Amino acid sequence: xxxxxxxxxxxxxxxxxxxxxxxxxxxxxxxxxxxxxxxxxxxxxxxxxxxxxxxxxxxxxxxxxxxxxxxxxxxxxxxxxxxxxxxxxxxxxxxxxxxxxxxxxxxxxxxxxxxxxxxxxxxxxxxxxxxxxxxxxxxxxxxxxxxxxxxxxxxxxxxxxxxxxxxxxxxxxxxxxxxxxxxxxxxxxxxxxxxxxxxxxxxx
Amino acid sequence: xxxxxxxxxxxxxxxxxxxxxxxxxxxxxxxxxxxxxxxxxxxxxxxxxxxxxxxxxxxxxxxxxxxxxxxxxxxxxxxxxxxxxxxxxxxxxxxxxxxxxxxxxxxxxxxxxxxxxxxxxxxxxxxxxxxxxxxxxxxxxxxxxxxxxxxxxxxxxxxxxxxxxxxxxxxxxxxxxxxxxxxxx
Ligand SMILES: [Zn+2]
Numbered sequence: 164x165x166x167x168x169x170x171x172x173x174x175x176x177x178x179x180x181x182x183x184x185x186x187x188x189x190x191x192x193x194x195x196x197x198x199x200x201x202x203x204x205x206x207x208x209x210x211x212x213x214x215x216x217x218x219x220x221x222x223x224x225x226x227x228x229x230x231x232x233x234x235x236x237x238x239x240x241x242x243x244x245x246x247x248x249x250x251x252x253x254x255x256x257x258x259x260x261x262x263x264x265x266x267x268x269x270x271x272x273x274x275x276x277x278x279x280x281x282x283x284x285x286x287x288x289x290x291x292x293x294x295x296x297x298x299x300x301x302x303x304x305x306x307x308x309x310x311x312x313x314x315x316x317x318x319x320x321x322x323x324x325x326x327x328x329x330x331x332x333x334x335x336x337x338x339x340x341x342x343x344x345x346x347x348x349x350x351x352x353x354x355x356x357x358x359x360x361x362x363x364x365x366x367x
Numbered sequence: 368x369x370x371x372x373x374x375x376x377x378x379x380x381x382x383x384x385x386x387x388x389x390x391x392x393x394x395x396x397x398x399x400x401x402x403x404x405x406x407x408x409x410x411x412x413x414x415x416x417x418x419x420x421x422x423x424x425x426x427x428x429x430x431x432x433x434x435x436x437x438x439x440x441x442x443x444x445x446x447x448x449x450x451x452x453x454x455x456x457x458x459x460x461x462x463x464x465x466x467x468x469x470x471x472x473x474x475x476x477x478x479x480x481x482x483x484x485x486x487x488x489x490x491x492x493x494x495x496x497x498x499x500x501x502x503x504x505x506x507x508x509x510x511x512x513x514x515x516x517x518x519x520x521x522x523x524x525x526x527x528x529x530x531x532x533x534x535x536x537x538x539x540x541x542x543x544x545x546x547x548x549x550x551x552x
Contacts, residue, residue: 166543173539174535177513177514177517177538178513178517178519180514181514181515181516181517182517183517204546205542205546208542208545208546208549209514209542211487211491211495212495212499212514212545213514213515214486214487215487215491215492215495215496216408216412216495216499216511216514216515217408217515218487218492219411219492219496220404220407220408220411220412220515221407221410221411221416221419222404222407223403223404223406223407223419223420223423224420225399225400225403225404227420228399228403228420228423228424228427229395229396229399229400229403230396231424232395232396232399232424232427232428232431233392233393233395233396233399235428235431235432
């Protein structure tokens with residue numbers, strides 16, 4: 164199999180296929196490949212490989228991860244832990260309980276409880292027909308659970324539909340708009356609580 | 368309050384980090400939206416198939432909890448990929464201990480091609496995946512980062528803990544193997 168001797172061009176072919184070259188440079192590489200059979204063939208392989216590798220990679224539930232990480236990063240009173248069951252079960256962001264509570268965390272927990280309780284009412288009022296597009300969640304529920312002990316009462320469960328796979332950033336934005344009541348409420352926490360006080364989840 | 372955060376889609380990672388450190392959670396969300404799926408692809412190239420969501424989430428939680436150790440002069444993406452890789456290696460080590468020395472399958476066994484939507488024939492997709500499966504783990508890692516993420520060699524080198532030059536060689540060797548495999552009938 165022959166290979167083009169212009170190493171600079173060959174090196175840039177994957178970036179051309181990826182679309183990450185500046186316009187002028189992309190044009191230069193494209194011009195070269197137009198007159199170089201080896202690079203044209205290689206570019207075709209790269210474009211196919213890129214499509215296939217992207218299509219065959221696992222899809223993650225970006226919205227669920229964002230919600231869980233956002234809560235964790237916000238120093239919420241408990242660290243959300245995302246569990247994904249194999250076999251098509253929906254990802255669930257559950258809340259792990261902390262064993263030690265500092266006084267300001269108690270305050271935050273109390274605040275979260277109020278938030279979750281009010282959200283439950285708001286979200287449960289929603290009808291499924293409020294979905295606005297194909298990437299909208301099948302379900303969006305926030306449920307207050309586990310009334311005791313009081314400090315750990317702020318449980319939450321966010322479950323989102325399977326249709327959330329492979330969101331573009333626009334899709335994600337639309338989804339997050341849909342869920343804005345959820346996060347918008349959370350951001351009223353005292354500023355001090357936004358520090359990442361949550362332990363990194365260890366190996367599970 | 369409303370998503371998207373004004374300017375979020377154009378904001379650089381560094382700007383979003385600064386916003387997040389200033390208390391804006393939506394910046395963290397934007398960062399997750401930007402990097403989660405590439406991290407999942409990367410994990411797959413390392414042979415991970417199970418609990419990918421959890422892995423990606425752990426990557427972000429670790430990153431956000433140790434932002435002070437992140438140097439602004441390096442790329443957030445590189446740093447996230449590095450954390451992700453460390454988590455994958457930890458997992459493999461745990462798994463290996465559990466299985467008592469049984470070698471793990473690093474191949475690309477799974478795969479549905481729904482998302483290809485007719486852009487590539489299923490047979491072609493299979494052949495490409497077979498070709499990629501023939502690469503060494505390091506070649507596969509470098510090739511994936513270069514081709515699916517469009518990473519420059521200096522970033523790849525940080526993720527795989529090697530040199531730019533070595534990564535370049537790995538990429539071209541991988542490309543040669545794949546081309547030869549695909550042209551073989
Ligand atoms: Zn050429």
